[in-house]
Amino acid sequence: MVNEDLPPTTKRISILGATGSIGKSASDVILAGGEAFSVEVVTADRNAVALAETARALGANCAVVADPAAEPALAEALAGSGIEASAGREALIEAAARPVDITLAAIVGAAGLAPTLAAIEAGSDIALANKECLVSAGALFVAAAEKAGVKLLPVDSEHNAIFQVLDSRDPNSVEKIVLTASGGPFRTWSLEDMARATPKDAVAHPNWSMGQKISVDSSTLLNKGLEVIEAHYLFDLAPDQIEVLVHPQSIVHGLVAYRDGSVLAQMSAPDMRVPIANCLWWPERKSAPHKSLDIAEVASLTFERPDTERFPALTLARDALERGGFATNILNAANEIAVEAFLNSQIGYLEIVPVIAEALGRAESAGFRAAPESLGDALVMDDEGRRLAREAVTSRSGRQSTAGAG
Amino acid sequence: MVNEDLPPTTKRISILGATGSIGKSASDVILAGGEAFSVEVVTADRNAVALAETARALGANCAVVADPAAEPALAEALAGSGIEASAGREALIEAAARPVDITLAAIVGAAGLAPTLAAIEAGSDIALANKECLVSAGALFVAAAEKAGVKLLPVDSEHNAIFQVLDSRDPNSVEKIVLTASGGPFRTWSLEDMARATPKDAVAHPNWSMGQKISVDSSTLLNKGLEVIEAHYLFDLAPDQIEVLVHPQSIVHGLVAYRDGSVLAQMSAPDMRVPIANCLWWPERKSAPHKSLDIAEVASLTFERPDTERFPALTLARDALERGGFATNILNAANEIAVEAFLNSQIGYLEIVPVIAEALGRAESAGFRAAPESLGDALVMDDEGRRLAREAVTSRSGRQSTAGAG
Numbered sequence: 052m053v054n055e056d057l058p059p060t061t062k063r064i065s066i067l068g069a070t071g072s073i074g075k076s077a078s079d080v081i082l083a084g085g086e087a088f089s090v091e092v093v094t095a096d097r098n099a100v101a102l103a104e105t106a107r108a109l110g111a112n113c114a115v116v117a118d119p120a121a122e123p124a125l126a127e128a129l130a131g132s133g134i135e136a137s138a139g140r141e142a143l144i145e146a147a148a149r150p151v152d153i154t155l156a157a158i159v160g161a162a163g164l165a166p167t168l169a170a171i172e173a174g175s176d177i178a179l180a181n182k183e184c185l186v187s188a189g190a191l192f193v194a195a196a197e198k199a200g201v202k203l204l205p206v207d208s209e210h211n212a213i214f215q216v217l218d219s220r221d222p223n224s225v226e227k228i229v230l231t232a233s234g235g236p237f238r239t240w241s242l243e244d245m246a247r248a249t250p251k252d253a254v255a256h257p258n259w260s261m262g263q264k265i266s267v268d269s270s271t272l273l274n275k276g277l278e279v280i281e282a283h284y285l286f287d288l289a290p291d292q293i294e295v296l297v298h299p300q301s302i303v304h305g306l307v308a309y310r311d312g313s314v315l316a317q318m319s320a321p322d323m324r325v326p327i328a329n330c331l332w333w334p335e336r337k338s339a340p341h342k343s344l345d346i347a348e349v350a351s352l353t354f355e356r357p358d359t360e361r362f363p364a365l366t367l368a369r370d371a372l373e374r375g376g377f378a379t380n381i382l383n384a385a386n387e388i389a390v391e392a393f394l395n396s397q398i399g400y401l402e403i404v405p406v407i408a409e410a411l412g413r414a415e416s417a418g419f420r421a422a423p424e425s426l427g428d429a430l431v432m433d434d435e436g437r438r439l440a441r442e443a444v445t446s447r448s449g450r451q452s453t454a455g456a457g
Numbered sequence: 458m459v460n461e462d463l464p465p466t467t468k469r470i471s472i473l474g475a476t477g478s479i480g481k482s483a484s485d486v487i488l489a490g491g492e493a494f495s496v497e498v499v500t501a502d503r504n505a506v507a508l509a510e511t512a513r514a515l516g517a518n519c520a521v522v523a524d525p526a527a528e529p530a531l532a533e534a535l536a537g538s539g540i541e542a543s544a545g546r547e548a549l550i551e552a553a554a555r556p557v558d559i560t561l562a563a564i565v566g567a568a569g570l571a572p573t574l575a576a577i578e579a580g581s582d583i584a585l586a587n588k589e590c591l592v593s594a595g596a597l598f599v600a601a602a603e604k605a606g607v608k609l610l611p612v613d614s615e616h617n618a619i620f621q622v623l624d625s626r627d628p629n630s631v632e633k634i635v636l637t638a639s640g641g642p643f644r645t646w647s648l649e650d651m652a653r654a655t656p657k658d659a660v661a662h663p664n665w666s667m668g669q670k671i672s673v674d675s676s677t678l679l680n681k682g683l684e685v686i687e688a689h690y691l692f693d694l695a696p697d698q699i700e701v702l703v704h705p706q707s708i709v710h711g712l713v714a715y716r717d718g719s720v721l722a723q724m725s726a727p728d729m730r731v732p733i734a735n736c737l738w739w740p741e742r743k744s745a746p747h748k749s750l751d752i753a754e755v756a757s758l759t760f761e762r763p764d765t766e767r768f769p770a771l772t773l774a775r776d777a778l779e780r781g782g783f784a785t786n787i788l789n790a791a792n793e794i795a796v797e798a799f800l801n802s803q804i805g806y807l808e809i810v811p812v813i814a815e816a817l818g819r820a821e822s823a824g825f826r827a828a829p830e831s832l833g834d835a836l837v838m839d840d841e842g843r844r845l846a847r848e849a850v851t852s853r854s855g856r857q858s859t860a861g862a863g
Contacts, residue, residue, distance in 0.1 A: 216622070216721060224742040229752070296753055306724075311738065312731040312747025315622060318712075318720040325718040332717065336630040341718025346635070347702055352758040 061089045064331065065175070066109075067147055067166050068157035069093035070101040072262075073180045073206065076323040077155050080331055081109055083340045088331070092146040094158070094166070097121040103128030103136075113137070115146045117162065140165070148173040153331060155206070156181045160387075161433050164188065164426055171195045178330035180206035186277050187380040188429040189284035190422050204330040205285055209278055211326030212305030212317035217286060228288060229306040230278050231298035232357065235270035238299060242361055248400040250393065267390045271403055272357060276368020277386075280379045283372055290372050295365060296354045302344065303352055320344045363404050371411065376422020377432060378411060384436025385410035385443075392444040402447055409443035410436055467495045470737065471581070472515075473553055473572050474563035475499035476507040478668075479586045479612065482729040483561050486737055487515055489746045494737070498552040500564070500572070503527040509534030509542075519543070521552045523568065546571070554579040559737060561612070562587045566793075567839050570594065570832055577601045584736035586612035592683050593786040594835040595690035596828050610736040611691055615684055617732030618711030618723035623692060634694060635712040636684050637704035638763065641676035644705060648767055654806040656799065673796045677809055678763060682774020683792075686785045689778055696778050701771060702760045708750065709758055726750045769810050777817065782828020783838060784817060790842025791816035791849075798850040808853055815849035816842055 064081065068074050074093075081088045090109040095102035097118035103125060106114040113135040116125050122138035129136045137146065147154065147166035154170035155178045156163060163181035171177055172195060179185070184192045196203050205211050209230040218224055236255045237245050254266040268274035272295075279293045304326075306316040319325040320342035328339030359366050371378035389406040392398045398406060414435065423429035470487065474480050480499075487494045496515040501508035503524035509531060512520040519541040522531050528544035535542045543552065553560065553572035560576035561584045562569060569587035577583060578601060585591070590598045602609050611617050615636045624630055642661045643651050660672040674680035678701075685699045710732075712722040725731040726748035734745030765772050777784035795812040798804045804812060820841065829835035 215719060218742055221742060224744075303722075306752070308750070309742055310744040311734045311742055312725050312728060312745060312749065313621060313735060313742075314724040314750055314752070316709075316722045316724060318722060319718050322718060328717045329719060336624055336627060336715055336717055336719075338630075338716040339718060343718065344714070344720055346712070346720070346760045347762045350760060352760075354752045354756060354758075356753045 061086060062153060062331070063089050063091050063151040064153050064155065065092035065094075065147065065149065065151045065170065066090065066105075066155045066157065067092075067094050067143075067163065067170070068096075068155075068159065068180070069105045070095040070098050071157060071159065073155070073157040073323060073327065074105065077157070077327050077331065078105060078109060080324050080328045080339050084331070084337070087337070091149055091151045094143055094146060096158075096162070099124035100128050103132075103134075106134050107132055113146055113149070115143050117143050144169045151175050153178055153204075155327070155331070156184065157206070161187065161384075161430060164429060168192070168195060168426060171199050171201055174199050174201060176202045176204060178204045178206050178327065182207070182277055182281060183383060183433075185281040185284045186383045187433055188376070188423050188426065189280065189379065190376055191424070191426070191429065193284050202333075203285060204333055205281070206323075206326050206330055207278065207281065208304045208319075208321070208323065208326050210282060210285055210305070211329055212303075213282065213286060213307060215317045215329060216305070216307045216315035218307075218309075222287065224309050224311070225288070225292070226308045226310045227292045227294055228282060228286065229294045229296050229308070230275060230282060231296055231301070231303055231305060231354075232272055232275040233269065233301045234297040234299050234355075234357075235272065237270050237361070238297060240361075242401070245361065246399060246401050250396070253393070253400060263394060264387070264390055267393065267403075268386065271364040272362040273364035273368060273386050273404070273407075275357075276365045276371075277383060279365075279368055280372050290369060295357055297357050298352065298354050300349060300352055302346075302349055318344060318346070364407075367404055367408055367411075374411075374415075375420070377414065377419040380423060380429060380432040381411050381414045381419065381436035381439070382407060384433040385440035388437050388440035388444060392448075397444055397448050406440055406443045406447065410439040413439045413442070467492060468559060468737070469495050469497050469557040470559050470561065471498035471553065471555065471557045471576065472496065472511075472561045472563065473498075473500050473549075473569065473576070474502075474561075474565065474586070475511045476501040476504050477563060477565065479561070479563035479729060479733065480511065483563070483733050483737065484511060484515060485746050486730050486734045490737070490743070493743070497555055497557045500549055500552060502564075502568070505530035506534050509538075509540075512540050513538055519552055519555070521549050523549050550575045557581050559584055559610075561733070561737070562590065563612070567593065567790075567836060570835060574598070574601060574832060577605050577607055580605055580607060582608045582610060584610045584612050584733065588613070588683055588687060589789060589839075591687040591690045592789045593839055594782070594829050594832065595686065595785065596782050597830070597832070597835065599690050608739075609691060610739055611687070612729075612732050612736055613684065613687070614710045614725075614727075614729065614732050616688060616691055616711070617735055618709075619688065619692060619713060621723045621735060622711070622713045622721035624713075624715075628693065630715050630717070631694070631698070632714045632716045633698045633700055634688060634692065635700045635702050635714065636681060636688060637702055637707070637709055637711060637760075638678055638681040639675065639707045640703040640705050640761075640763075641678065643676050643767070644703060646767075648807070651767065652805060652807050656802070659799070659806060669800060670793070670796055673799065673809075674792065677770040678768040679770035679774060679792055679810070679813075681763075682771045682777075683789060685771075685774055686778050696775055701763055703763050704758065704760050706755060706758055708752075708755055709760075724750060724752070770813075773810055773814055773817075780821075781826070783820065783825040786829060786835060786838040787817050787820045787825065787842035787845070788813060790839040791846035794843050794846035794850060798854075803850055803854050812846055812849045812853065816845040819845045819848070
């Protein structure tokens with residue numbers, strides 16, 4: 052075991068979702084930190100080979116795949132390493148609950164809810180990269196973190212920016228915060244052109260290399276809408292204190308405007324190792340590997356208000372936040388289905404938002420009002436949101452086909 | 458007396474230089490703060506009427522004019538107010554030494570040295586707006602502040618920006634800081650045009666309304682050179698950790714680049730009440746009167762490296778900082794004379810820097826090497842710097858006349 056006899060200041064870390072891009076960036080930061088960090092648990096969905104490689108590189112004590120079918124491959128890949136291997140949802144949650152100083156919660160989607168909550172309840176600070184925790188069950192997670200006395204440290208570049216320049220000692224000192232948005236590939240497109248946008252157009256993100264789903268979210272600004280919701284829960288700010296500005300260079304990630312006239316901002320090159328290092332080292336600030344930022348080279352930083360006519364997803368997300376915890380949950384679930392339907396060419400680009408709005412309307416008609424009070428609640432709502440969105444997609448695809456046949 | 462029975466959290470403030478633009482902005486901040494502040498001493502050079510008005514408005518306990526000739530006018534203007542009136546250098550220093558929580562040191566020029574030092578030695582935190590304290594005798598003032606256990610809070614917008622985003626807990630976390638410069642009225646002028654620049658051209662500052670002398674300093678970037686020197690003393694950074702970028706919009710006042718890849722910046726509308734409020738309220742942050750900043754309205758923030766060929770003052774100031782405390786003292790003194798000579802049309806615009814360089818060379822030839830070890834030393838050097846610069850001006854005016862006659 053590599054982690055014995057560690058210096059007393061070593062931070063023990065678990066990484067839930069170690070093989071994705073956040074996990075890989077975190078590995079860079081941790082390896083550069085040398086003896087400052089020791090890794091307890093690394094997890095992945097099913098990529099046993101990549102997980103075993105990460106576990107060995109980081110000297111982890113334990114590696115878990117969520118998919119039981121991947122267990123033999125993991126055991127084989129870890130043979131002789133002395134690293135524990137296990138598999139399945141139960142094993143994942145159990146591993147997430149092992150006592151560590153900080154847990155990087157980077158499992159994508161609703162699958163991240165239970166392990167993250169287990170880590171919170173075990174008393175670990177959370178470097179939060181999973182967005183469903185706050186969008187699908189924000190009040191629940193904030194309450195759990197408060198109860199356990201743990202800190203939610205935001206990994207998302209925009210929220211991490213706010214976190215870095217927010218004086219949490221006196222919330223009344225804050226007038227508002229600004230989350231920046233690149234504006235995505237359709238920033239300068241007309242509505243007519245957007246109506247004809249293909250999946251290929253939508254995933255061509257100008258500044259960040261990301262997955263297809265999140266690239267589409269960035270193109271609709273729904274991603275920014277979800278970030279407004281997350282910011283509300285993370286920083287306990289009213290919706291109208293959370294502004295969005297389009298900033299195509301993606302250098303300034305977030306700003307805090309104080310009531311004394313000062314506006315503080317965090318900037319960096321687009322490199323997820325920067326916010327991850329901020330979380331993992333917090334409350335210290337230490338050297339970490341990163342792309343460096345040359346402001347004179349960037350030369351110009353521009354800001355503009357988002358066009359809510361062309362990007363109605365932002366308004367939809369704000370409405371959901373006003374309506375409450377059920378609506379943000381449904382919004383997120385329905386968006387996943389709508390984006391999938393767009394990527395599969397079942398609906399047009401400009402139908403993504405109407406599909407989500409339709410799912411939200413149907414959920415409200417079906418009597419959804421209260422925020423989820425348990426993980427179970429949140430997952431049931433999530434399923435329902437997906438089902439309602441699928442119905443909305445089908446009825447539209449039907450209309451499309453009919454229209455095509457007519 | 459208005460200041461009796463104050464709440465225990467009231468901050469006692471003295472304002473050295475209360476009738477200048479910094480003093481006026483501070484009055485705005487203090488009046489808006491209501492019972493949070495009580496004013497002990499206000500001082501002015503000789504404007505008794507304005508000082509009395511300020512003293513009454515702020516409910517000060519004591520008002521002092523430096524010029525003894527202004528004493529009768531002050532006494533008359535304060536008659537019946539219950540506010541003590543006194544006059545003269547000794548009275549000024551005595552008043553500066555009264556125990557308060559924070560002293561705004563806003564006397565312009567070498568005249569600010571002794572009263573500011575008296576306030577430091579009396580144990581008051583200092584909101585420092587006088588630049589000579591650090592440029593003419595930086596090591597002395599930093600040592601005095603350390604010895605007295607008081608904080609030097611920078612009022613200058615650039616240094617205050619750095620102060621707001623600098624994590625002072627771990628100096629090793631900082632890679633470098635950036636002070637921004639508007640670039641002044643000659644930012645886009647050619648050297649040929651600059652050679653013909655008139656005093657009127659030079660004082661036309663694009664963003665801030667300032668006095669003639671400081672406007673010329675801003676046009677040469679010597680002002681920014683002095684700020685590099687101040688930053689060195691305030692933040693204990695090596696000269697090569699202090700960068701200058703031209704930022705014509707004057708919105709981002711300073712940036713700190715950390716070794717973890719994050720760059721934190723402070724922005725505000727150009728309004729001195731913002732940094733003053735930051736200092737007076739520190740370590741709290743409270744509402745204060747200010748021009749508000751609409752970043753979407755500003756739309757574009759641009760940054761470029763300064764052109765040291767057209768603006769050699771920046772290099773000259775850096776050289777002086779490398780040479781040490783005598784050189785920064787002489788630099789500042791000689792600059793005052795050179796700018797005065799330019800404003801009086803004795804020398805051309807492009808002769809300002811050569812005059813300072815000549816004074817520095819003469820001082821070095823005359824054996825100056827050590828930083829001032831006392832206020833007396835600093836003032837003697839300052840006098841010498843002025844004398845040497847006058848010589849340089851005279852020899853140039855002579856050459857000019859000769860050339861004109863030839």
